[in-house]
Amino acid sequence: SQQGEEDPQALSIQEGENATMNCSYKTSINNLQWYRQNSGRGLVHLILIRSNEREKHSGRLRVTLDTSKKSSSLLITASRAADTASYFCATTGGSYIPTFGRGTSLIVHP
Amino acid sequence: EAQVTQNPRYLITVTGKKLTVTCSQNMNHEYMSWYRQDPGLGLRQIYYSMNVEVTDKGDVPEGYKVSRKEKRNFPLILESPSPNQTSLYFCASSFPGGTEAFFGQGTRLTVV
Numbered sequence: 480s481q482q483g484e485e486d487p488q489a490l491s492i493q494e495g496e497n498a499t500m501n502c503s504y505k506t507s508i509n510n511l512q513w514y515r516q517n518s519g520r521g522l523v524h525l526i527l528i529r530s531n532e533r534e535k536h537s538g539r540l541r542v543t544l545d546t547s548k549k550s551s552s553l554l555i556t557a558s559r560a561a562d563t564a565s566y567f568c569a570t571t572g573g574s575y576i577p578t579f580g581r582g583t584s585l586i587v588h589p
Numbered sequence: 590e591a592q593v594t595q596n597p598r599y600l601i602t603v604t605g606k607k608l609t610v611t612c613s614q615n616m617n618h619e620y621m622s623w624y625r626q627d628p629g630l631g632l633r634q635i636y637y638s639m640n641v642e643v644t645d646k647g648d649v650p651e652g653y654k655v656s657r658k659e660k661r662n663f664p665l666i667l668e669s670p671s672p673n674q675t676s677l678y679f680c681a682s683s684f685p686g687g688t689e690a691f692f693g694q695g696t697r698l699t700v701v
Contacts, residue, residue, distance in 0.1 A: 509686075512687075512690075514690075519677065519695065519697075520694065521679060521692035521693055521695055522632075522679070522681075522690075523692070524689040524690065524691075527687075527688070527689060567631065567632065569690070571687030575620065575639075575683075575685055575687040576620060576622050576637045576639075576647075576683075577681075577683075577690050578634060579624070579631055579632035579633075580631050581629065581630060581631035582632075
C-alpha cells in the first residue's frame, strides 16, 4: 500500500507566492524524499531528509520532518511558472526502496 | 551521462500478446524497481530488486514478471497483457540505503 499521502491534491498560486505541500505517512521510516514530475515525464529527485533530521534546505526548497506526527512538508519559496509540476513524497523503510504517494499538482500562474 | 533507459517509450498492443519493457541503468546501482502510474493513484510499486537474482513483489505485482540476471538490466514482462494494465510505467534505480532514485523516461502502454 502507498505509504505517503500528499495534501493538498492540487494547488494553484501566483508567481512569487510560496507553495506549501504536506505529506503524511503511516509507519516508521529511514528517510523521506521529495520528487518532482513534469507532465508525463520521469520523476526527478529534489531533496532527502533523514529520520533524525528536522529541517533541510536546498535553494528555494525547505523540507521539514516531524516523525512524532509522521508528517513532512515541502515549501517552495518565491515560486515561478517553471515550478508548475506534480510533487511526490517518497518514504523508505526496511527495504530502502522508495514508496510514493499520490502527489500534489502545483500550478503557478505567471 | 548517468541515466536509466527504458524501451519502448510508447507501445500499443493487443490483449494476450506477451511483451517486455526493458530497463537499463549505467550507474552500477544495486537497487532497481518498477512502478506504474495511473491518474489519481500516484505511483504504485510493481516489483523491486535489491541485487542480481534478488527480486521481490511490490504492491501491485499481479500480471507482471521481472528478472535480474545482470546488474544493469531489469526487464518487466507482461505474459498476457490485459486492458487494466494500460498505464504509464517507470523504472528506477538507486544505491542501497534509501538514497536518491533515478527514473527512466517512462513507457506509456496501451492494451486494447
